[in-house]
Amino acid sequence: RIFSRKDEKKFKKAHLHEIIDSALLISKSKYKGRVQIIKEYGDDIPAIDCFPGQLNQIFINLIGNASDAIEGEGWIKIILQHLQGKYVRAIVQDSGSGMSEDVRKKVFEPLFTTKESGKGTGLGLSITTDIMKTHRGHIEVRSKIGKGTAFILTFHVDLIKKNREENDEE
Numbered sequence: 001r002i003f004s005r006k007d008e009k010k011f012k013k014a015h016l017h018e019i020i021d022s023a024l025l026i027s028k029s030k031y032k033g034r035v036q037i038i039k040e041y042g043d044d045i046p047a048i049d050c051f052p053g054q055l056n057q058i059f060i061n062l063i064g065n066a067s068d069a070i071e072g073e074g075w076i077k078i079i080l081q082h083l084q085g086k087y088v089r090a091i092v093q094d095s096g097s098g099m100s101e102d103v104r105k106k107v108f109e110p111l112f113t114t115k116e117s118g119k120g121t122g123l124g125l126s127i128t129t130d131i132m133k134t135h136r137g138h139i140e141v142r143s144k145i146g147k148g149t150a151f152i153l154t155f156h157v158d159l160i161k162k163n164r165e166e167n168d169e170e
Contacts, residue, residue, distance in 0.1 A: 011049040011050055011051060011159055011160055012049070012050070012051075012052070013047040013048070013049060014047055014048065014050055014052040014055070015045070015047050015048075016045065016048060016055070016080055016088055016090055016155070017039075017041045017045060017080060019050075019052055019055045019056050019059060020039075020059050020078055020080075020090070022056055023056050023059035023060045023063055024037060024059075024063060024078075026056075026060055027060055027063040027064055027067065030063070030064055030067040030068070031063070031067040031070075031076065034070070034072065034073050034074070035066075035067055035070055035073065035074050035075060035076055036073075036074070036075040036076075037075070037076055037078070038075055038076070038077040038078070039077075039078050040077065040078070040079045040080070041078075041079075041080045042079075042080050042081060042082060044082050045080045045081075045082050045088055046082060046088065046157050047157075048088050048155050048156065048157050048159070049156065049157070049158060049159035049160045049161075050135055050155065050159070051131075051134070051135070054131045054134065054135070055131070055135070057127065057128075057131065058128045058131050058132070058153070059090075059092070061125065061127065061128050062092040062128070062151050063076065063092065065125070066092060066093075066094035066096060066149070067094075068096075069094055069096025069097050069098075069148075069149060070094060070095060070096040070097075071096075071097065074094065074095035074096060074148075075094070075095045076092065076093070076094045076095075077091075077092075077093045077094075078090070078091070078092055078093075079091040079093070082157075083154070085157070086156065086157055086158070087154050087155060087156060087157060088154075088155050088157060089152065089153065089154045089155075090152075090153045090155070091150055091151070091152050091153075092150065092151045092153075093148060093149070093150040093151075094148045094149055094150075095147075095148045096148050096149060097145070097146065097148075098143045098144045098145040098146055098147050098148055098149055099141075099143040099145070099149055100145060103143075104141055104143050107125055107141060108125050108126060108128075108129045108139075109126065132153065135155060135156075135159065136156060136159060137153060137154055137155045137156065138153070138154040139151065139152070139153050139154075140152050
């Protein structure tokens with residue numbers, strides 16, 4: 001219930017590992033029994049300013065896409081890193097089929113999907129991009145055909161402070 005709120009109006013401090021664990025629980029039917037989940041959360045990951053429900057949606061999208069990209073058995077690795085005291089990076093990496101360069105360039109476009117008709121809307125990564133903009137974060141994708149894909153997301157730890165400082169400068 002905590003992570004399903006769509007009417008969030010103020011950023012609040014939340015731990016990404018809790019948000020990701022919630023997304024894994026919600027997504028379990030997509031990967032259970034065939035995809036190993038590897039979590040490397042690190043010990044010094046601070047809470048970040050965010051809308052937890054929106055970030056939960058991001059990780060549901062990424063975990064779902066990673067599960068879909070894995071034919072048969074495989075793995076999804078989720079890594080959390082604390083960078084320079086100012087950022088938290090989350091990496092969602094899979095052992096799936098990977099993407100061509102053409103697909104990689106289009107993957108964040110609204111309505112673009114590689115899934116067969118009726119299986120995907122092409123909105124998940126477009127929504128993810130919008131949520132990352134709301135959080136003033138950064139998202140990138142790296143992929144190799146036959147090797148898998150990694151989505152790398154970088155979030156500000158103190159986004160409220162950053163917004164306040166920028167408003168004071170104006």
